[in-house]
Amino acid sequence: MADVELDPDTERYAYSPKALARLVLSYELRELADRAAVGVSTGSDDYAEPGEEVGDALALVHQAQEVLTRAVIFERAKGTSWEAIAEQMEMKRQSAHERYREAEQTWKNALHEPFNPLPPGARPTYEYLRLHEAAYAPIAAGRSLDEWAEEHGKGEHAVTGGLPTLSLLDEMGQLLDGLKYLYRDMYKRPDPVARLRLTERKAALLDRIAIEEGRPEAAVQAEEARALAAQLRAEIEGTA
Known part of the structure; x- marks a missing residue:
């Protein structure tokens, strides 16, 4: 979607940082679930390249790491302490803080500055988007996630229905x-x-x-x- 031009809008201001962080977490969880589901089928096993399954599994690990980072950001947006997060991760508070503090700060900065610096004359597109797309366009993201959840038997508005409101x-x-x-x-x-x-x-x-x-x-x-x-x-x- 790098060539899609974005009209800078302000709809994210109708959502709390906690709600936006939860939308992003839901988005990344959906990506992980969809990617994992592809590997369940055995139909293409005979045509796979040597080591391909390992590569696919490694991609899942990387995606899971992104989910973990987004979960930490969401917990911090909820007001969860670094001590509580570290306890869940079975590490020291300082280690958890050092590992994720930059990601948290990048998230906070992107809420105010959703785009990376644009070259002269360039228009804002997804190519330059710094803020996660689910947080930049939360209405569309919420609608898409609700549809996905309903298709998977979670009922109507399974994602947006539980978001905190302002x-x-x-x-x-x-x-x-x-x-x-x-x-x-x-x-x-x-x-x-x-x-x-x-x-x-x-x-x-x-x-x-x-x-x-x-x-x-x-x-x-x-x-x-x-x-x-x-x-x-x-x-x-x-x-x-």
Whole structure:
């Protein structure tokens, strides 16, 4: 899918980091299950290259290691201590922390910066995606995982039905954190497209808060956000 162009969106802000980490874990578990299932059949044994089964088994081990890493990240997103994780892995706390701390930090950074640096003039595609695709597009990932689970007898919404949900105010908090992150470097101009996307989502979210929470001041703030979004869009189109 490296040639599929992505439209940078903000749907992941409607999910908590814990929910996104769980989606990614489910995604990798599905990949492991599907890959393992291929090896169950004996129909192609007579045509396999020497050592091919060993290579396939090794690929499963590598996939299982990815599942383990994603499980650790999910547990950390849940608030699980390194001590508890280390106990399950039958190792010392320091060893578990040293083994997985970089993966955890990479995950946290990617939530705010989903793409690796793009070459001049390049458009964001899966080739440059730093954040796991299930976390970048959680709605599509959840739908796909639900379908897979239902096909395997787990019932409807077996994946998305158990994900933790955010209140409107919690979602707004995440969105504001995302906007704040854009200004983390005082010497660097915030990405105008990212700022536009977040501002547009902020306006839509404020509309919902005004209606669902009965807060008329949020409607005024939504209009202000829309005006800012229009200004940002005009600036972007003027420099295109």
